[in-house]
Amino acid sequence: MLLLFDGNLGARETLRFIEEKLDSGIWSWDLATGNMHWSHGFFSLLGIEPDSIKPSSTILSQMVHPDDRPPSEAVIRTLNEGLPAEWEFRIIRPNGRIRWIETRSELLLDLDGRPVRSIGVSFDVTKRHELRQSLDIATGRYEAMVGAAQGIVWFGDANGAITKLHWPDDLSGGRSATRHEHWADILHPDERASVEGLWRQAALSRTHFKFEHRIRQRDGSFRWTRTIIVQMVSRRDEPLELIGVSTDIDNEKRYSPSSARPRQITGAQIRGARGMLALSVRDLAEIARTSPTTIRRYEQIEGPINSSETSLEAIERALMQAGIEFTFPEIGKPGIRPR
Numbered sequence: 001m002l003l004l005f006d007g008n009l010g011a012r013e014t015l016r017f018i019e020e021k022l023d024s025g026i027w028s029w030d031l032a033t034g035n036m037h038w039s040h041g042f043f044s045l046l047g048i049e050p051d052s053i054k055p056s057s058t059i060l061s062q063m064v065h066p067d068d069r070p071p072s073e074a075v076i077r078t079l080n081e082g083l084p085a086e087w088e089f090r091i092i093r094p095n096g097r098i099r100w101i102e103t104r105s106e107l108l109l110d111l112d113g114r115p116v117r118s119i120g121v122s123f124d125v126t127k128r129h130e131l132r133q134s135l136d137i138a139t140g141r142y143e144a145m146v147g148a149a150q151g152i153v154w155f156g157d158a159n160g161a162i163t164k165l166h167w168p169d170d171l172s173g174g175r176s177a178t179r180h181e182h183w184a185d186i187l188h189p190d191e192r193a194s195v196e197g198l199w200r201q202a203a204l205s206r207t208h209f210k211f212e213h214r215i216r217q218r219d220g221s222f223r224w225t226r227t228i229i230v231q232m233v234s235r236r237d238e239p240l241e242l243i244g245v246s247t248d249i250d251n252e253k254r255y256s257p258s259s260a261r262p263r264q265i266t267g268a269q270i271r272g273a274r275g276m277l278a279l280s281v282r283d284l285a286e287i288a289r290t291s292p293t294t295i296r297r298y299e300q301i302e303g304p305i306n307s308s309e310t311s312l313e314a315i316e317r318a319l320m321q322a323g324i325e326f327t328f329p330e331i332g333k334p335g336i337r338p339r
Contacts, residue, residue, distance in 0.1 A: 016040060023124040029057060030117055036060070045101060045124055047093030065090035065098065088125065100129045151225070152215065154183075156242035160203035163241070188214035188222050195227075202229040202242055212253070215246060223250040254329045263328040264304035265316055271299045272336050273324040288318040304334075 005013040025042025036055040043050040068089035084106045105120030146153050155164040162183045184192045191213045202209040209229040214222040229244040285292045290311040325339040
């Protein structure tokens, strides 16, 4: 046996050192007499002053959390089978604190093959369970955020290669939520190369990457989306992976208001806006401080009104102030809607 300390107490001090550094303790249980022996390290695991009480299976059982106490049938089966056993359980220390204990034990048999003694080593694994709980919480939050994103969630490695996709139910069309081999197929053919390049650029950047592109829908059509890519880094500031979320902006792209996408209004828009506001020609003329004749002339024009007259600007401004929003879609005719 390797002794770490010299002298008569070398073996005892070596065991103490190992138990202290590994936060562990050893024990034995005589199955015939019921007597137990605990090392100083095992006393410490239980939060009990060493040698302050006589070790017993009864005391140990009472300290185990009620929800973690094994059924008597399981204990009997373990003893009968004579096999090594491993289990984790919580104990409630005398001061009320709860600790997680991992125990690994073996049965010693007599010459007739009957179990006579159980021996084991136990470790305090509370930190492991706390980390696992933190991971479960983080995973739960992450899954909830993915579900609430209402868009496609992309995952990429540190080099910018897509590794996983998560599809919303209304867009999946039977496609796997995690399949990524043909992820480029959902992109518009004209934009595949640029999107792939942007992912690679995002892998080299520590700032958020944002760009717009089109996504193939279940019916084969395309809709505009805005993708934001964020790089995840370790505590040592090393790149781990990329996460991107694509949200639908098709209506925003196709039906932007005139304030964002300047266009020349049409006679039909003026007529529609006046009807929506229940204004007569004379009413609108008074609000815009122009003549009814001018308004009628504009409303008779088919298509955009190519005019630099201040009266046209005054009519458009008056309608917008009254609550009208002019829309100019990429596809279809110009329109109006309430602001």
